[in-house]
Amino acid sequence: MLETVLVTGGAGFIGGHLVERLLEKYHVVVMDNLSTGKISNLPQHPQLDFLFGDVSKEKDVARVFELYTFTYVYHLAAIASVAASIENPLGTHQTNMDGTIHLLNASKKQANTMRKFVFASSAAVYGSEPTLPKRETSAIAPITPYGIDKLASESYVISYSHLFGLKTSAARFFNVYGPRQNPESPYSGVLSILTNCIQKVVAGDEKVAFTLYGDGSQVRDFVYVDDIVNGLILLAESAESQSEVFNIASDENHTLLEVIAMYEEIVGKKLPLKYKNARAGDIHQSYADISKIKTIGYKATNTLKMGLSKYNQHEMEQAQQSIGIS
Ligand SMILES: NC(=O)c1ccc[n+]([C@@H]2O[C@H](COP(=O)([O-])OP(=O)(O)OC[C@H]3O[C@@H](n4cnc5c(N)ncnc54)[C@H](O)[C@@H]3O)[C@@H](O)[C@H]2O)c1
Known part of the structure:
Protein backbone atom coordinates (compact mmCIF):
# COMPACT_ATOMS: atom_id res chain seq x y z
CA MET A 1 0.00 0.00 0.00
CA LEU A 2 1.20 3.52 -0.77
CA GLU A 3 2.27 5.76 2.09
CA THR A 4 0.21 8.92 2.64
CA VAL A 5 1.60 12.45 2.60
CA LEU A 6 -0.12 15.69 3.61
CA VAL A 7 0.60 18.93 1.74
CA THR A 8 -1.05 21.98 3.31
CA GLY A 9 -1.33 24.81 0.81
CA GLY A 10 -1.00 22.17 -1.92
CA ALA A 11 -3.23 24.11 -4.33
CA GLY A 12 -0.79 27.04 -4.32
CA PHE A 13 2.07 27.84 -6.68
CA ILE A 14 4.82 25.82 -4.94
CA GLY A 15 2.41 23.29 -3.41
CA GLY A 16 1.04 22.29 -6.82
CA HIS A 17 4.55 21.48 -8.10
CA LEU A 18 5.37 19.52 -4.94
CA VAL A 19 2.14 17.52 -5.19
CA GLU A 20 2.84 16.60 -8.83
CA ARG A 21 6.21 15.16 -7.84
CA LEU A 22 4.95 13.37 -4.71
CA LEU A 23 2.23 11.62 -6.72
CA GLU A 24 4.97 9.61 -8.45
CA LYS A 25 5.46 7.73 -5.17
CA TYR A 26 2.73 8.48 -2.64
CA HIS A 27 -0.93 8.87 -1.90
CA VAL A 28 -1.22 12.66 -1.46
CA VAL A 29 -3.73 14.60 0.62
CA VAL A 30 -4.01 18.34 0.02
CA MET A 31 -5.55 20.62 2.62
CA ASP A 32 -6.20 24.12 1.30
CA ASN A 33 -8.79 26.89 1.73
CA LEU A 34 -8.24 28.13 -1.85
CA SER A 35 -7.69 31.71 -0.64
CA THR A 36 -4.86 32.17 -3.15
CA GLY A 37 -4.55 28.59 -4.41
CA LYS A 38 -6.50 27.13 -7.30
CA ILE A 39 -7.86 23.65 -7.99
CA SER A 40 -6.40 24.04 -11.50
CA ASN A 41 -2.90 23.99 -9.92
CA LEU A 42 -3.52 20.33 -9.07
CA PRO A 43 -3.52 17.40 -11.46
CA GLN A 44 -6.49 15.05 -11.64
CA HIS A 45 -5.06 11.87 -10.19
CA PRO A 46 -6.51 8.77 -8.50
CA GLN A 47 -3.91 8.99 -5.68
CA LEU A 48 -4.85 12.58 -4.81
CA ASP A 49 -7.47 13.61 -2.22
CA PHE A 50 -8.36 17.30 -1.92
CA LEU A 51 -9.82 18.47 1.40
CA PHE A 52 -11.12 22.00 1.64
CA GLY A 53 -10.05 23.27 5.06
CA ASP A 54 -8.54 26.16 6.95
CA VAL A 55 -5.31 25.52 8.90
CA SER A 56 -6.16 28.36 11.29
CA LYS A 57 -9.17 26.33 12.51
CA GLU A 58 -8.19 23.63 14.97
CA LYS A 59 -11.21 21.47 14.14
CA ASP A 60 -10.46 21.52 10.39
CA VAL A 61 -6.92 20.31 11.09
CA ALA A 62 -8.10 17.67 13.60
CA ARG A 63 -10.58 16.28 11.04
CA VAL A 64 -7.79 15.71 8.47
CA PHE A 65 -5.68 13.84 11.03
CA GLU A 66 -8.68 11.70 12.08
CA LEU A 67 -9.09 10.58 8.48
CA TYR A 68 -5.46 9.69 7.67
CA THR A 69 -2.12 8.62 9.13
CA PHE A 70 0.67 10.56 7.46
CA THR A 71 4.23 9.44 6.75
CA TYR A 72 5.23 13.01 5.86
CA VAL A 73 3.65 16.43 6.38
CA TYR A 74 4.74 19.37 4.21
CA HIS A 75 3.30 22.52 5.75
CA LEU A 76 3.17 25.18 3.03
CA ALA A 77 -0.21 26.82 3.72
CA ALA A 78 0.34 30.49 4.46
CA ILE A 79 -0.71 33.96 3.52
CA ALA A 80 2.43 34.39 1.46
CA SER A 81 2.14 38.15 0.96
CA VAL A 82 4.38 40.40 3.05
CA ALA A 83 2.13 43.36 2.17
CA ALA A 84 -0.98 41.52 3.44
CA SER A 85 0.82 40.79 6.72
CA ILE A 86 1.62 44.49 7.18
CA GLU A 87 -2.00 45.50 6.46
CA ASN A 88 -3.53 42.79 8.64
CA PRO A 89 -1.04 41.36 11.15
CA LEU A 90 -3.62 39.62 13.32
CA GLY A 91 -5.51 38.05 10.44
CA THR A 92 -2.35 36.73 8.76
CA HIS A 93 -1.00 35.57 12.14
CA GLN A 94 -3.97 33.22 12.53
CA THR A 95 -2.92 31.34 9.41
CA ASN A 96 0.85 31.83 9.50
CA MET A 97 1.38 31.10 13.20
CA ASP A 98 -1.73 29.52 14.80
CA GLY A 99 -2.07 27.27 11.75
CA THR A 100 1.45 25.92 12.34
CA ILE A 101 0.68 25.15 15.99
CA HIS A 102 -2.55 23.32 15.09
CA LEU A 103 -0.64 21.19 12.58
CA LEU A 104 2.17 20.45 15.03
CA ASN A 105 -0.32 19.46 17.76
CA ALA A 106 -2.12 17.11 15.40
CA SER A 107 1.18 15.69 14.03
CA LYS A 108 2.55 15.08 17.52
CA LYS A 109 -0.14 12.41 18.02
CA GLN A 110 1.33 10.58 15.02
CA ALA A 111 4.98 11.16 16.03
CA ASN A 112 5.69 7.43 16.33
CA THR A 113 4.94 6.77 12.66
CA MET A 114 5.52 10.16 11.00
CA ARG A 115 8.93 10.28 9.32
CA LYS A 116 9.19 14.06 8.95
CA PHE A 117 7.24 17.30 9.33
CA VAL A 118 8.74 19.84 6.91
CA PHE A 119 7.93 23.54 7.26
CA ALA A 120 8.12 26.18 4.50
CA SER A 121 9.88 29.16 6.05
CA SER A 122 11.37 32.14 4.25
CA ALA A 123 14.48 34.27 3.76
CA ALA A 124 12.27 37.02 5.26
CA VAL A 125 13.46 35.83 8.71
CA TYR A 126 16.86 37.47 7.97
CA GLY A 127 15.28 40.90 7.51
CA SER A 128 17.43 43.82 6.42
CA GLU A 129 20.60 43.10 8.41
CA PRO A 130 23.17 43.72 5.65
CA THR A 131 25.73 40.90 6.04
CA LEU A 132 25.80 38.68 2.96
CA PRO A 133 25.47 35.92 1.93
CA LYS A 134 22.81 34.74 4.36
CA ARG A 135 23.84 31.64 6.28
CA GLU A 136 21.60 29.75 8.68
CA THR A 137 23.82 31.15 11.45
CA SER A 138 23.50 34.78 10.23
CA ALA A 139 21.78 37.41 12.35
CA ILE A 140 18.01 37.00 12.38
CA ALA A 141 16.08 40.27 12.29
CA PRO A 142 12.68 40.00 10.58
CA ILE A 143 11.12 43.38 9.80
CA THR A 144 7.56 42.38 8.88
CA PRO A 145 4.74 40.39 10.53
CA TYR A 146 5.21 37.81 7.76
CA GLY A 147 8.90 37.31 8.65
CA ILE A 148 8.16 37.30 12.39
CA ASP A 149 5.51 34.58 12.03
CA LYS A 150 7.84 32.51 9.84
CA LEU A 151 10.58 32.77 12.45
CA ALA A 152 8.24 31.90 15.32
CA SER A 153 6.78 29.00 13.31
CA GLU A 154 10.15 27.51 12.47
CA SER A 155 11.19 27.80 16.14
CA TYR A 156 8.00 25.94 17.16
CA VAL A 157 8.66 23.29 14.50
CA ILE A 158 12.16 22.60 15.80
CA SER A 159 11.04 22.76 19.45
CA TYR A 160 8.38 20.05 18.85
CA SER A 161 11.20 17.81 17.78
CA HIS A 162 13.00 18.32 21.11
CA LEU A 163 9.85 18.36 23.27
CA PHE A 164 7.79 15.58 21.73
CA GLY A 165 10.10 13.53 19.51
CA LEU A 166 8.33 14.68 16.33
CA LYS A 167 10.90 14.56 13.50
CA THR A 168 10.95 18.00 11.88
CA SER A 169 12.93 20.35 9.67
CA ALA A 170 12.41 23.82 8.23
CA ALA A 171 13.41 25.30 4.89
CA ARG A 172 14.06 28.99 4.27
CA PHE A 173 13.13 29.63 0.63
CA PHE A 174 14.70 32.55 -1.20
CA ASN A 175 12.86 34.06 -4.24
CA VAL A 176 11.00 31.21 -5.87
CA PHE A 222 16.02 33.45 -7.70
CA VAL A 223 15.43 29.74 -7.29
CA TYR A 224 13.46 27.70 -9.81
CA VAL A 225 10.46 25.94 -8.28
CA ASP A 226 11.71 22.44 -9.26
CA ASP A 227 14.79 22.99 -7.10
CA ILE A 228 12.60 23.98 -4.14
CA VAL A 229 10.68 20.73 -4.64
CA ASN A 230 13.98 18.78 -4.76
CA GLY A 231 15.11 20.49 -1.55
CA LEU A 232 11.84 19.85 0.31
CA ILE A 233 11.83 16.14 -0.58
CA LEU A 234 15.48 15.87 0.41
CA LEU A 235 14.73 17.40 3.83
CA ALA A 236 11.80 15.01 4.30
CA GLU A 237 13.79 11.91 3.39
CA SER A 238 17.14 12.75 5.00
CA ALA A 239 17.89 11.66 8.56
CA GLU A 240 20.58 14.38 8.91
CA SER A 241 18.05 17.16 8.37
CA GLN A 242 16.28 16.40 11.64
CA SER A 243 15.66 19.37 13.97
CA GLU A 244 17.56 21.65 11.60
CA VAL A 245 16.83 24.73 9.48
CA PHE A 246 18.19 25.02 5.93
CA ASN A 247 18.34 27.69 3.24
CA ILE A 248 17.05 26.52 -0.15
CA ALA A 249 18.25 28.78 -2.95
CA SER A 250 19.98 28.79 -6.33
CA ILE A 290 23.59 27.04 0.54
CA SER A 291 26.58 25.03 1.79
CA LYS A 292 24.57 23.55 4.66
CA ILE A 293 21.94 21.88 2.49
CA LYS A 294 24.64 20.82 0.01
CA THR A 295 26.22 18.72 2.76
CA ILE A 296 23.10 16.50 2.74
CA GLY A 297 23.03 16.19 -1.06
CA TYR A 298 21.24 19.26 -2.49
CA LYS A 299 22.29 20.70 -5.81
CA ALA A 300 20.64 23.63 -7.58
N1 LIG B 1 7.00 32.09 -3.44
C1 LIG B 1 8.09 32.42 -2.77
O1 LIG B 1 9.03 33.06 -3.32
C2 LIG B 1 8.25 32.02 -1.32
C3 LIG B 1 9.42 32.42 -0.63
C4 LIG B 1 9.57 32.05 0.70
C5 LIG B 1 8.61 31.28 1.34
N2 LIG B 1 7.49 30.91 0.66
C6 LIG B 1 6.48 30.10 1.39
O2 LIG B 1 6.15 28.95 0.61
C7 LIG B 1 4.80 28.58 0.86
C8 LIG B 1 4.04 28.48 -0.46
O3 LIG B 1 4.05 29.77 -1.09
P1 LIG B 1 3.50 30.04 -2.57
O4 LIG B 1 4.40 31.01 -3.22
O5 LIG B 1 3.19 28.75 -3.24
O6 LIG B 1 2.15 30.84 -2.23
P2 LIG B 1 0.63 30.55 -2.64
O7 LIG B 1 -0.16 31.70 -2.12
O8 LIG B 1 0.55 30.21 -4.08
O9 LIG B 1 0.31 29.24 -1.77
C9 LIG B 1 -0.18 29.26 -0.45
C10 LIG B 1 -1.34 28.26 -0.36
O10 LIG B 1 -1.83 28.24 0.97
C11 LIG B 1 -3.26 28.28 0.94
N3 LIG B 1 -3.74 28.87 2.21
C12 LIG B 1 -3.59 30.16 2.63
N4 LIG B 1 -4.17 30.30 3.83
C13 LIG B 1 -4.66 29.08 4.17
C14 LIG B 1 -5.39 28.60 5.30
N5 LIG B 1 -5.71 29.41 6.35
N6 LIG B 1 -5.75 27.29 5.32
C15 LIG B 1 -5.45 26.47 4.28
N7 LIG B 1 -4.79 26.87 3.19
C16 LIG B 1 -4.39 28.17 3.14
C17 LIG B 1 -3.59 29.14 -0.28
O11 LIG B 1 -4.91 28.95 -0.77
C18 LIG B 1 -2.53 28.65 -1.26
O12 LIG B 1 -2.97 27.52 -1.98
C19 LIG B 1 4.23 29.62 1.81
O13 LIG B 1 4.34 29.13 3.13
C20 LIG B 1 5.16 30.81 1.62
O14 LIG B 1 5.17 31.65 2.74
C21 LIG B 1 7.27 31.26 -0.65
Whole structure:
Protein backbone atom coordinates (compact mmCIF):
# COMPACT_ATOMS: atom_id res chain seq x y z
CA MET A 1 0.00 0.00 0.00
CA LEU A 2 1.20 3.52 -0.77
CA GLU A 3 2.27 5.76 2.09
CA THR A 4 0.21 8.92 2.64
CA VAL A 5 1.60 12.45 2.60
CA LEU A 6 -0.12 15.69 3.61
CA VAL A 7 0.60 18.93 1.74
CA THR A 8 -1.05 21.98 3.31
CA GLY A 9 -1.33 24.81 0.81
CA GLY A 10 -1.00 22.17 -1.92
CA ALA A 11 -3.23 24.11 -4.33
CA GLY A 12 -0.79 27.04 -4.32
CA PHE A 13 2.07 27.84 -6.68
CA ILE A 14 4.82 25.82 -4.94
CA GLY A 15 2.41 23.29 -3.41
CA GLY A 16 1.04 22.29 -6.82
CA HIS A 17 4.55 21.48 -8.10
CA LEU A 18 5.37 19.52 -4.94
CA VAL A 19 2.14 17.52 -5.19
CA GLU A 20 2.84 16.60 -8.83
CA ARG A 21 6.21 15.16 -7.84
CA LEU A 22 4.95 13.37 -4.71
CA LEU A 23 2.23 11.62 -6.72
CA GLU A 24 4.97 9.61 -8.45
CA LYS A 25 5.46 7.73 -5.17
CA TYR A 26 2.73 8.48 -2.64
CA HIS A 27 -0.93 8.87 -1.90
CA VAL A 28 -1.22 12.66 -1.46
CA VAL A 29 -3.73 14.60 0.62
CA VAL A 30 -4.01 18.34 0.02
CA MET A 31 -5.55 20.62 2.62
CA ASP A 32 -6.20 24.12 1.30
CA ASN A 33 -8.79 26.89 1.73
CA LEU A 34 -8.24 28.13 -1.85
CA SER A 35 -7.69 31.71 -0.64
CA THR A 36 -4.86 32.17 -3.15
CA GLY A 37 -4.55 28.59 -4.41
CA LYS A 38 -6.50 27.13 -7.30
CA ILE A 39 -7.86 23.65 -7.99
CA SER A 40 -6.40 24.04 -11.50
CA ASN A 41 -2.90 23.99 -9.92
CA LEU A 42 -3.52 20.33 -9.07
CA PRO A 43 -3.52 17.40 -11.46
CA GLN A 44 -6.49 15.05 -11.64
CA HIS A 45 -5.06 11.87 -10.19
CA PRO A 46 -6.51 8.77 -8.50
CA GLN A 47 -3.91 8.99 -5.68
CA LEU A 48 -4.85 12.58 -4.81
CA ASP A 49 -7.47 13.61 -2.22
CA PHE A 50 -8.36 17.30 -1.92
CA LEU A 51 -9.82 18.47 1.40
CA PHE A 52 -11.12 22.00 1.64
CA GLY A 53 -10.05 23.27 5.06
CA ASP A 54 -8.54 26.16 6.95
CA VAL A 55 -5.31 25.52 8.90
CA SER A 56 -6.16 28.36 11.29
CA LYS A 57 -9.17 26.33 12.51
CA GLU A 58 -8.19 23.63 14.97
CA LYS A 59 -11.21 21.47 14.14
CA ASP A 60 -10.46 21.52 10.39
CA VAL A 61 -6.92 20.31 11.09
CA ALA A 62 -8.10 17.67 13.60
CA ARG A 63 -10.58 16.28 11.04
CA VAL A 64 -7.79 15.71 8.47
CA PHE A 65 -5.68 13.84 11.03
CA GLU A 66 -8.68 11.70 12.08
CA LEU A 67 -9.09 10.58 8.48
CA TYR A 68 -5.46 9.69 7.67
CA THR A 69 -2.12 8.62 9.13
CA PHE A 70 0.67 10.56 7.46
CA THR A 71 4.23 9.44 6.75
CA TYR A 72 5.23 13.01 5.86
CA VAL A 73 3.65 16.43 6.38
CA TYR A 74 4.74 19.37 4.21
CA HIS A 75 3.30 22.52 5.75
CA LEU A 76 3.17 25.18 3.03
CA ALA A 77 -0.21 26.82 3.72
CA ALA A 78 0.34 30.49 4.46
CA ILE A 79 -0.71 33.96 3.52
CA ALA A 80 2.43 34.39 1.46
CA SER A 81 2.14 38.15 0.96
CA VAL A 82 4.38 40.40 3.05
CA ALA A 83 2.13 43.36 2.17
CA ALA A 84 -0.98 41.52 3.44
CA SER A 85 0.82 40.79 6.72
CA ILE A 86 1.62 44.49 7.18
CA GLU A 87 -2.00 45.50 6.46
CA ASN A 88 -3.53 42.79 8.64
CA PRO A 89 -1.04 41.36 11.15
CA LEU A 90 -3.62 39.62 13.32
CA GLY A 91 -5.51 38.05 10.44
CA THR A 92 -2.35 36.73 8.76
CA HIS A 93 -1.00 35.57 12.14
CA GLN A 94 -3.97 33.22 12.53
CA THR A 95 -2.92 31.34 9.41
CA ASN A 96 0.85 31.83 9.50
CA MET A 97 1.38 31.10 13.20
CA ASP A 98 -1.73 29.52 14.80
CA GLY A 99 -2.07 27.27 11.75
CA THR A 100 1.45 25.92 12.34
CA ILE A 101 0.68 25.15 15.99
CA HIS A 102 -2.55 23.32 15.09
CA LEU A 103 -0.64 21.19 12.58
CA LEU A 104 2.17 20.45 15.03
CA ASN A 105 -0.32 19.46 17.76
CA ALA A 106 -2.12 17.11 15.40
CA SER A 107 1.18 15.69 14.03
CA LYS A 108 2.55 15.08 17.52
CA LYS A 109 -0.14 12.41 18.02
CA GLN A 110 1.33 10.58 15.02
CA ALA A 111 4.98 11.16 16.03
CA ASN A 112 5.69 7.43 16.33
CA THR A 113 4.94 6.77 12.66
CA MET A 114 5.52 10.16 11.00
CA ARG A 115 8.93 10.28 9.32
CA LYS A 116 9.19 14.06 8.95
CA PHE A 117 7.24 17.30 9.33
CA VAL A 118 8.74 19.84 6.91
CA PHE A 119 7.93 23.54 7.26
CA ALA A 120 8.12 26.18 4.50
CA SER A 121 9.88 29.16 6.05
CA SER A 122 11.37 32.14 4.25
CA ALA A 123 14.48 34.27 3.76
CA ALA A 124 12.27 37.02 5.26
CA VAL A 125 13.46 35.83 8.71
CA TYR A 126 16.86 37.47 7.97
CA GLY A 127 15.28 40.90 7.51
CA SER A 128 17.43 43.82 6.42
CA GLU A 129 20.60 43.10 8.41
CA PRO A 130 23.17 43.72 5.65
CA THR A 131 25.73 40.90 6.04
CA LEU A 132 25.80 38.68 2.96
CA PRO A 133 25.47 35.92 1.93
CA LYS A 134 22.81 34.74 4.36
CA ARG A 135 23.84 31.64 6.28
CA GLU A 136 21.60 29.75 8.68
CA THR A 137 23.82 31.15 11.45
CA SER A 138 23.50 34.78 10.23
CA ALA A 139 21.78 37.41 12.35
CA ILE A 140 18.01 37.00 12.38
CA ALA A 141 16.08 40.27 12.29
CA PRO A 142 12.68 40.00 10.58
CA ILE A 143 11.12 43.38 9.80
CA THR A 144 7.56 42.38 8.88
CA PRO A 145 4.74 40.39 10.53
CA TYR A 146 5.21 37.81 7.76
CA GLY A 147 8.90 37.31 8.65
CA ILE A 148 8.16 37.30 12.39
CA ASP A 149 5.51 34.58 12.03
CA LYS A 150 7.84 32.51 9.84
CA LEU A 151 10.58 32.77 12.45
CA ALA A 152 8.24 31.90 15.32
CA SER A 153 6.78 29.00 13.31
CA GLU A 154 10.15 27.51 12.47
CA SER A 155 11.19 27.80 16.14
CA TYR A 156 8.00 25.94 17.16
CA VAL A 157 8.66 23.29 14.50
CA ILE A 158 12.16 22.60 15.80
CA SER A 159 11.04 22.76 19.45
CA TYR A 160 8.38 20.05 18.85
CA SER A 161 11.20 17.81 17.78
CA HIS A 162 13.00 18.32 21.11
CA LEU A 163 9.85 18.36 23.27
CA PHE A 164 7.79 15.58 21.73
CA GLY A 165 10.10 13.53 19.51
CA LEU A 166 8.33 14.68 16.33
CA LYS A 167 10.90 14.56 13.50
CA THR A 168 10.95 18.00 11.88
CA SER A 169 12.93 20.35 9.67
CA ALA A 170 12.41 23.82 8.23
CA ALA A 171 13.41 25.30 4.89
CA ARG A 172 14.06 28.99 4.27
CA PHE A 173 13.13 29.63 0.63
CA PHE A 174 14.70 32.55 -1.20
CA ASN A 175 12.86 34.06 -4.24
CA VAL A 176 11.00 31.21 -5.87
CA TYR A 177 9.81 31.45 -9.50
CA GLY A 178 8.31 29.25 -12.16
CA PRO A 179 5.13 28.26 -13.99
CA ARG A 180 1.76 28.98 -12.33
CA GLN A 181 3.08 31.74 -10.08
CA ASN A 182 0.33 34.32 -9.94
CA PRO A 183 1.42 37.69 -11.51
CA GLU A 184 -1.75 39.56 -10.61
CA SER A 185 -0.81 41.70 -7.61
CA PRO A 186 1.91 44.40 -7.64
CA TYR A 187 3.41 42.47 -4.71
CA SER A 188 3.54 39.16 -6.59
CA GLY A 189 6.94 37.59 -7.13
CA VAL A 190 8.83 39.96 -9.43
CA LEU A 191 9.64 37.21 -11.93
CA SER A 192 5.97 36.34 -12.45
CA ILE A 193 5.24 40.01 -13.25
CA LEU A 194 8.31 40.22 -15.47
CA THR A 195 7.37 37.02 -17.31
CA ASN A 196 3.86 38.33 -17.84
CA CYS A 197 5.25 41.56 -19.39
CA ILE A 198 7.72 39.62 -21.54
CA GLN A 199 4.86 37.48 -22.89
CA LYS A 200 2.94 40.62 -23.84
CA VAL A 201 5.99 42.07 -25.61
CA VAL A 202 6.47 38.80 -27.52
CA ALA A 203 2.79 38.89 -28.50
CA GLY A 204 3.35 42.36 -30.02
CA ASP A 205 1.76 44.54 -27.32
CA GLU A 206 3.46 47.91 -27.80
CA LYS A 207 1.94 49.59 -24.75
CA VAL A 208 3.38 47.30 -22.12
CA ALA A 209 6.22 48.46 -19.84
CA PHE A 210 7.77 46.76 -16.83
CA THR A 211 7.77 48.90 -13.66
CA LEU A 212 11.12 48.83 -11.94
CA TYR A 213 11.11 50.09 -8.34
CA GLY A 214 14.51 51.69 -7.70
CA ASP A 215 17.37 51.54 -10.19
CA GLY A 216 17.35 47.79 -10.86
CA SER A 217 20.51 47.16 -8.87
CA GLN A 218 18.64 45.10 -6.23
CA VAL A 219 20.22 41.68 -5.91
CA ARG A 220 18.18 38.51 -5.45
CA ASP A 221 18.67 34.78 -5.31
CA PHE A 222 16.02 33.45 -7.70
CA VAL A 223 15.43 29.74 -7.29
CA TYR A 224 13.46 27.70 -9.81
CA VAL A 225 10.46 25.94 -8.28
CA ASP A 226 11.71 22.44 -9.26
CA ASP A 227 14.79 22.99 -7.10
CA ILE A 228 12.60 23.98 -4.14
CA VAL A 229 10.68 20.73 -4.64
CA ASN A 230 13.98 18.78 -4.76
CA GLY A 231 15.11 20.49 -1.55
CA LEU A 232 11.84 19.85 0.31
CA ILE A 233 11.83 16.14 -0.58
CA LEU A 234 15.48 15.87 0.41
CA LEU A 235 14.73 17.40 3.83
CA ALA A 236 11.80 15.01 4.30
CA GLU A 237 13.79 11.91 3.39
CA SER A 238 17.14 12.75 5.00
CA ALA A 239 17.89 11.66 8.56
CA GLU A 240 20.58 14.38 8.91
CA SER A 241 18.05 17.16 8.37
CA GLN A 242 16.28 16.40 11.64
CA SER A 243 15.66 19.37 13.97
CA GLU A 244 17.56 21.65 11.60
CA VAL A 245 16.83 24.73 9.48
CA PHE A 246 18.19 25.02 5.93
CA ASN A 247 18.34 27.69 3.24
CA ILE A 248 17.05 26.52 -0.15
CA ALA A 249 18.25 28.78 -2.95
CA SER A 250 19.98 28.79 -6.33
CA ASP A 251 23.72 29.23 -5.77
CA GLU A 252 23.57 32.34 -8.02
CA ASN A 253 22.69 35.94 -7.44
CA HIS A 254 21.77 38.62 -9.96
CA THR A 255 20.64 42.21 -10.13
CA LEU A 256 17.19 42.79 -11.57
CA LEU A 257 18.77 44.52 -14.57
CA GLU A 258 20.83 41.38 -15.26
CA VAL A 259 17.70 39.24 -15.05
CA ILE A 260 15.89 41.51 -17.51
CA ALA A 261 18.83 41.42 -19.94
CA MET A 262 18.90 37.61 -19.72
CA TYR A 263 15.17 37.41 -20.45
CA GLU A 264 15.50 39.83 -23.39
CA GLU A 265 18.23 37.59 -24.82
CA ILE A 266 16.04 34.47 -24.43
CA VAL A 267 13.06 35.97 -26.29
CA GLY A 268 15.07 38.20 -28.65
CA LYS A 269 13.05 41.36 -27.81
CA LYS A 270 13.62 44.51 -25.76
CA LEU A 271 11.42 45.12 -22.73
CA PRO A 272 10.38 48.77 -22.19
CA LEU A 273 11.04 49.86 -18.60
CA LYS A 274 9.31 52.40 -16.38
CA TYR A 275 11.23 53.54 -13.29
CA LYS A 276 9.56 54.32 -9.93
CA ASN A 277 11.00 55.09 -6.50
CA ALA A 278 12.21 52.12 -4.46
CA ARG A 279 9.45 50.82 -2.18
CA ALA A 280 9.69 51.29 1.59
CA GLY A 281 10.78 48.11 3.32
CA ASP A 282 12.26 46.50 0.19
CA ILE A 283 15.54 44.80 1.04
CA HIS A 284 18.30 45.89 -1.36
CA GLN A 285 20.31 42.69 -1.49
CA SER A 286 19.39 39.18 -0.46
CA TYR A 287 21.16 35.99 -1.39
CA ALA A 288 21.99 32.72 0.29
CA ASP A 289 24.90 30.56 1.20
CA ILE A 290 23.59 27.04 0.54
CA SER A 291 26.58 25.03 1.79
CA LYS A 292 24.57 23.55 4.66
CA ILE A 293 21.94 21.88 2.49
CA LYS A 294 24.64 20.82 0.01
CA THR A 295 26.22 18.72 2.76
CA ILE A 296 23.10 16.50 2.74
CA GLY A 297 23.03 16.19 -1.06
CA TYR A 298 21.24 19.26 -2.49
CA LYS A 299 22.29 20.70 -5.81
CA ALA A 300 20.64 23.63 -7.58
CA THR A 301 20.01 21.97 -10.93
CA ASN A 302 18.58 24.98 -12.79
CA THR A 303 20.71 27.98 -13.61
CA LEU A 304 18.73 31.22 -13.87
CA LYS A 305 19.00 31.06 -17.65
CA MET A 306 17.65 27.49 -17.73
CA GLY A 307 14.83 28.35 -15.33
CA LEU A 308 13.79 31.46 -17.26
CA SER A 309 13.84 29.52 -20.54
CA LYS A 310 11.61 26.77 -19.09
CA TYR A 311 9.25 29.32 -17.54
CA ASN A 312 9.02 31.27 -20.80
CA GLN A 313 8.45 28.09 -22.82
CA HIS A 314 5.66 27.04 -20.47
CA GLU A 315 3.93 30.43 -20.75
CA MET A 316 4.19 30.38 -24.57
CA GLU A 317 2.59 26.92 -24.67
CA GLN A 318 -0.19 28.06 -22.35
CA ALA A 319 -0.87 31.09 -24.54
CA GLN A 320 -0.96 28.94 -27.67
CA GLN A 321 -3.34 26.47 -26.03
CA SER A 322 -5.66 29.27 -24.96
CA ILE A 323 -5.96 30.50 -28.56
CA GLY A 324 -6.29 26.96 -29.88
CA ILE A 325 -2.91 26.47 -31.64
CA SER A 326 -1.51 23.01 -31.01
N1 LIG B 1 7.00 32.09 -3.44
C1 LIG B 1 8.09 32.42 -2.77
O1 LIG B 1 9.03 33.06 -3.32
C2 LIG B 1 8.25 32.02 -1.32
C3 LIG B 1 9.42 32.42 -0.63
C4 LIG B 1 9.57 32.05 0.70
C5 LIG B 1 8.61 31.28 1.34
N2 LIG B 1 7.49 30.91 0.66
C6 LIG B 1 6.48 30.10 1.39
O2 LIG B 1 6.15 28.95 0.61
C7 LIG B 1 4.80 28.58 0.86
C8 LIG B 1 4.04 28.48 -0.46
O3 LIG B 1 4.05 29.77 -1.09
P1 LIG B 1 3.50 30.04 -2.57
O4 LIG B 1 4.40 31.01 -3.22
O5 LIG B 1 3.19 28.75 -3.24
O6 LIG B 1 2.15 30.84 -2.23
P2 LIG B 1 0.63 30.55 -2.64
O7 LIG B 1 -0.16 31.70 -2.12
O8 LIG B 1 0.55 30.21 -4.08
O9 LIG B 1 0.31 29.24 -1.77
C9 LIG B 1 -0.18 29.26 -0.45
C10 LIG B 1 -1.34 28.26 -0.36
O10 LIG B 1 -1.83 28.24 0.97
C11 LIG B 1 -3.26 28.28 0.94
N3 LIG B 1 -3.74 28.87 2.21
C12 LIG B 1 -3.59 30.16 2.63
N4 LIG B 1 -4.17 30.30 3.83
C13 LIG B 1 -4.66 29.08 4.17
C14 LIG B 1 -5.39 28.60 5.30
N5 LIG B 1 -5.71 29.41 6.35
N6 LIG B 1 -5.75 27.29 5.32
C15 LIG B 1 -5.45 26.47 4.28
N7 LIG B 1 -4.79 26.87 3.19
C16 LIG B 1 -4.39 28.17 3.14
C17 LIG B 1 -3.59 29.14 -0.28
O11 LIG B 1 -4.91 28.95 -0.77
C18 LIG B 1 -2.53 28.65 -1.26
O12 LIG B 1 -2.97 27.52 -1.98
C19 LIG B 1 4.23 29.62 1.81
O13 LIG B 1 4.34 29.13 3.13
C20 LIG B 1 5.16 30.81 1.62
O14 LIG B 1 5.17 31.65 2.74
C21 LIG B 1 7.27 31.26 -0.65
